[in-house]
Amino acid sequence: MRFPQFLDIEFVDTEELCFPTAIAWSLADGSMKTVVIEPDEAWLPDDPDSVDVDLRYLQEQGVPLLELARELNEDLSDQTIFVDGLDPDEGLVDLLFDAIEMPVPFELATVDHLVKHLSRGELEDWRRELLFTHGLDPQLPESGVFALLMLARDEGLIPEDGDL
Structure with a gap:
């Protein structure tokens, strides 16, 4: 059976820059992968102390x-992948x-496109509640994917x- 697939990204967000630091995604069998991301040099701030990472x-x-990118392409290519929005x-x-000049091999959609009878607010x-009930850290992308699963x-x- 093919399960819906989900993705969540942890990121740095300051007034000057925004870039991903970790990513988790689920596979068609319901298992999950998570990795820490080596940032592209162009993403890095001039002052390393200006970011909280x-x-x-x-x-x-x-x-x-x-x-x-190769792994994401292998696991998610030509699929609709759901995010919390x-x-x-x-x-x-x-x-x-864009950093490696490669097209995104999958489409993203918010989870309200999968669970249509609930509003975005109700889904959130x-x-x-799932994060709280299961003691999951909302800052970790694997927690976000697990909650969506x-x-x-x-x-x-x-x-x-x-x-x-």
């Missing part, structure tokens, strides 16, 4: 953009692929016995 860690431990996910995905309240399971889009 460990840039050295991202540069040393992050997955290079080309490798990340709270963050600038589409712009961040565009930024990732439900997602937030649970929401899809609660809606009957993923079987109850589907491993999450």
Whole structure:
């Protein structure tokens, strides 16, 4: 069975810049991948202390953009991938692929296109409740994807016995 697929991105956002730092996405079987992103040099601020993130860690431990793009292409190509709609996910995905001059191989849609009988506000309240109930850190992209997978399971889009 093919499950709906979800994506969430953690990012730096200041007055001067906005760039992704970590990403999580689910696969068609309901499993999940998550990686720290090595930032493109063009994204980095002149003053490393101006951002509230460990840039050295991202540069040393992050997955290079080309490798990340290949993996996203392999896992998500030609699919509609759902996001919570709270963050600038589409712009961040565009930024990732623009940095390596590659087209985005998938389409993004907000979760309200998947669960149509609830408003965005109702879906966000439900997602937030899932995060709280399961003790998930809302700042981690894997928590966001997990909450969206649970929401899809609660809606009957993923079987109850589907491993999450």
